[in-house]
Amino acid sequence: xxxxxxxxxxxxxxxxxxxxxxxxxxxxxxxxxxxxxxxxxxxxxxxxxxxxxxxxxxxxxxxx
Numbered sequence: 001x002x003x004x005x006x007x008x009x010x011x012x013x014x015x016x017x018x019x020x021x022x023x024x025x026x027x028x029x030x031x032x033x034x035x036x037x038x039x040x041x042x043x044x045x046x047x048x049x050x051x052x053x054x055x056x057x058x059x060x061x062x063x064x
Contacts, residue, residue: 026061028052 001011023029033052040046 027058028056 001008004011004014006014037049037052041049
């Protein structure tokens with residue numbers, strides 16, 4: 001509530017709206033990463049799709 005400057009009701013609504021999109025195990029969804037990779041080219045941010053595996057690590061996450 002302090003960070004957003006909102007009241008408890010609004011903060012609760014924001015939480016309920018956003019939490020389902022977060023991973024339960026800290027891992028990224030591979031399909032979502034593929035979409036993101038393509039979007040860099042479509043938006044002309046990058047000339048080619050980046051190898052997303054080089055941009056993050058799961059080394060600090062517990063084993064599957």
